[in-house]
Amino acid sequence: MKKNEMEQSWTRMGEEAISGMLEWRLQHPKATLREIVREVYSRLAKMRAKMLEDAAQASESAEWEKGAEEVPVCPSCGAELEKKGIKKRKLQTVGGQEIELKREYGLCPKCGAGIFPPG
Numbered sequence: 696m697k698k699n700e701m702e703q704s705w706t707r708m709g710e711e712a713i714s715g716m717l718e719w720r721l722q723h724p725k726a727t728l729r730e731i732v733r734e735v736y737s738r739l740a741k742m743r744a745k746m747l748e749d750a751a752q753a754s755e756s757a758e759w760e761k762g763a764e765e766v767p768v769c770p771s772c773g774a775e776l777e778k779k780g781i782k783k784r785k786l787q788t789v790g791g792q793e794i795e796l797k798r799e800y801g802l803c804p805k806c807g808a809g810i811f812p813p814g
């Protein structure tokens with residue numbers, strides 16, 4: 696994802712979070728502090744998950760280093776990993792949102808560990 700696409704996407708999400716929250720507040724004039732906190736958190740959590748996903752996806756460490764001397768090795772036993780192509784990696788954020796990253800994936804031929812590149 697390009698910088699401009701990210702910027703547009705995040706800006707749109709921010710605007711949606713703000714206008715959605717304003718609208719919710721008008722519709723809930725008697726909301727308690729607890730309800731307001733929950734509403735703000737859940738709206739920001741969606742945006743946070745999207746930002747994390749896009750920003751992490753943009754990282755160069757989404758792929759193993761190119762070049763012969765940079766063969767990834769197994770952190771457990773040190774054997775060279777076999778590249779297994781791109782796999783989806785799911786992570787939970789602090790707010791409980793799930794984000795999905797597409798990462799290159801390696802498999803250790805010795806101990807069978809499945810490894811994503813660091814970062």
Ligand SMILES: [Zn+2]
Pocket residue numbers: 769770771772773774803804805806807808
């Ligand atoms: Zn191993």
